Amino acid sequence: MIKKFIYLEWKAFTRSASFGANLAMKILIGFLMVYFSIIFVGMGIGAFYILKKMNLEPLLTVNKFLIYYFLFDLVVRLLMQAIPVLNIKPLLVLPFKKPTIVHFSLGKTAISFFNWAHALFFVPFSVVLIIEGYDVLGILFWLIAAFSLVYINNFLNIILSNIDKLFIVFIAITLTLGAAQYYKFFDITFFTGPVFQSFYDAKGLFLIPVLVLIGLYIFTFKYFKNNLFLDAGLSKKEDIATTENLVWLNQFGTLGTFLKNDIKLIKRNKRSKTTIFMSILFLFYGLIFFGNTHQPEIMHIFAGIFVSGGFMFVFGQFVPSWDSSYYQLMMTQNIPYRGYITSKWWLVVIATFVSTILASFYLFYGWEVYLTIVVGAIYNIGVNSHLVLLGGAFTKTPIDLSNAGGAFGDKKAFNISAMLLTLPKLLLPLGLYGTGLYLGDKTLGLLLVAGAGVLGFVFRNTVFSIIEKRYKIEKYSTISAYKQKN
Numbered sequence: 001m002i003k004k005f006i007y008l009e010w011k012a013f014t015r016s017a018s019f020g021a022n023l024a025m026k027i028l029i030g031f032l033m034v035y036f037s038i039i040f041v042g043m044g045i046g047a048f049y050i051l052k053k054m055n056l057e058p059l060l061t062v063n064k065f066l067i068y069y070f071l072f073d074l075v076v077r078l079l080m081q082a083i084p085v086l087n088i089k090p091l092l093v094l095p096f097k098k099p100t101i102v103h104f105s106l107g108k109t110a111i112s113f114f115n116w117a118h119a120l121f122f123v124p125f126s127v128v129l130i131i132e133g134y135d136v137l138g139i140l141f142w143l144i145a146a147f148s149l150v151y152i153n154n155f156l157n158i159i160l161s162n163i164d165k166l167f168i169v170f171i172a173i174t175l176t177l178g179a180a181q182y183y184k185f186f187d188i189t190f191f192t193g194p195v196f197q198s199f200y201d202a203k204g205l206f207l208i209p210v211l212v213l214i215g216l217y218i219f220t221f222k223y224f225k226n227n228l229f230l231d232a233g234l235s236k237k238e239d240i241a242t243t244e245n246l247v248w249l250n251q252f253g254t255l256g257t258f259l260k261n262d263i264k265l266i267k268r269n270k271r272s273k274t275t276i277f278m279s280i281l282f283l284f285y286g287l288i289f290f291g292n293t294h295q296p297e298i299m300h301i302f303a304g305i306f307v308s309g310g311f312m313f314v315f316g317q318f319v320p321s322w323d324s325s326y327y328q329l330m331m332t333q334n335i336p337y338r339g340y341i342t343s344k345w346w347l348v349v350i351a352t353f354v355s356t357i358l359a360s361f362y363l364f365y366g367w368e369v370y371l372t373i374v375v376g377a378i379y380n381i382g383v384n385s386h387l388v389l390l391g392g393a394f395t396k397t398p399i400d401l402s403n404a405g406g407a408f409g410d411k412k413a414f415n416i417s418a419m420l421l422t423l424p425k426l427l428l429p430l431g432l433y434g435t436g437l438y439l440g441d442k443t444l445g446l447l448l449v450a451g452a453g454v455l456g457f458v459f460r461n462t463v464f465s466i467i468e469k470r471y472k473i474e475k476y477s478t479i480s481a482y483k484q485k486n
Helices: 002-014 019-053 058-080 098-111 119-131 136-160 164-182 189-201 207-226 247-252 254-268 270-283 299-308 310-314 321-332 337-365 367-392 416-420 424-438 442-458 460-473 475-482
Strands: none
Touching: 019 058, 019 119, 058 119, 058 136, 058 164, 058 189, 098 136, 098 207, 119 136, 136 189, 136 207, 254 270, 254 321, 254 337, 270 299, 270 310, 270 337, 299 310, 299 337, 299 367, 299 424, 299 442, 310 337, 310 367, 321 475, 337 367, 337 460, 367 424, 367 442, 367 460, 424 442, 442 460, 460 475
């Protein structure tokens, strides 16, 4: 039976209208996986010797910070790991046993990169520990406990994926604990470090996370099995409807109508609300680069673009997929494509402007840093906003705005593929800024990037014509793709 499910999954992938785009993206993701896999293996082997060179006991040091490792892993999963999708509606009317359906769908998570990637660190690190004379049995027990915690995070992600408030709670906990330890108010590792160390020292304690994992799997299995009904677990949650007029936008005519629809879409749907939260997170992206002497200076413009363009990347990347549920109806109306595209452009431009204002706290690092963010915003408005909308014509992945909390409900709103599509939009500004730095003039680099943004803004009407033409060419293939379940 499981073999049949795998066959159906393969057919669904190869017969999808977006098969070509998905295949190309998966190949690109595959190369990145290989790249990061090599890095993880190198970290696993090198961690022991690096810590030894720093006069630190390797296993004790790693165990000390594992609490942050697993907390960060859970946050990343909640943010990026897609829940396994299985189109179960047709299966429920066929002679398939519910336990088989649930086991297969949960089993798909076992081979996720978010799970086996941890082995690339833990296994080499464990091998080095054994070679260096650590107790073999103790290391094996410690390794089993570590993998149990990895899969505990995996199933917690499945259970908590539809609870936005808990996602915020986990981020708040991680940041609070890290800040408290950094400023020496409270050190959580003082309590958690001995716990992780005990999996090595005390034989048999590794069974605790193993039993927790088994219990969590049973709970998850029963939860989805009990909700595996067409009229229960798959039904959409109904809320009390509210109306908003936003009459002040009427003065902008057709553009105002589209803007009203977009504002209502963002306010009323969980998937689109996520973009607002993600945009706020992007505001703090610059903290990684600004003031960090270990980062090359060329990466400052990279940070400036991301700080000001968070909403553009996470929302604009999926235009027109946000309207996929009623795109066919829109196309039966006399909808002017230019007005539709212009409304989306203004939405991301306004969001970019607001993000730039909110990012004014970077003035703490000096005027040059904030000027870099402003220049990044100019480039986003003049160039990246157009590239995002143009790329949307080729992104034919439908989005379920309802995101009902049924069994194996839906994909994440924010995913790796969406972020990968932003990479080409960063190469040009990095090249322009790098040219200025190569010539020994940082100001020249900023002027080149800002100049590209101004040129893009000046020729926006010409660019809009190109985008409009492409949307018309892709119109029917987009409609066809939105009819399919991905």
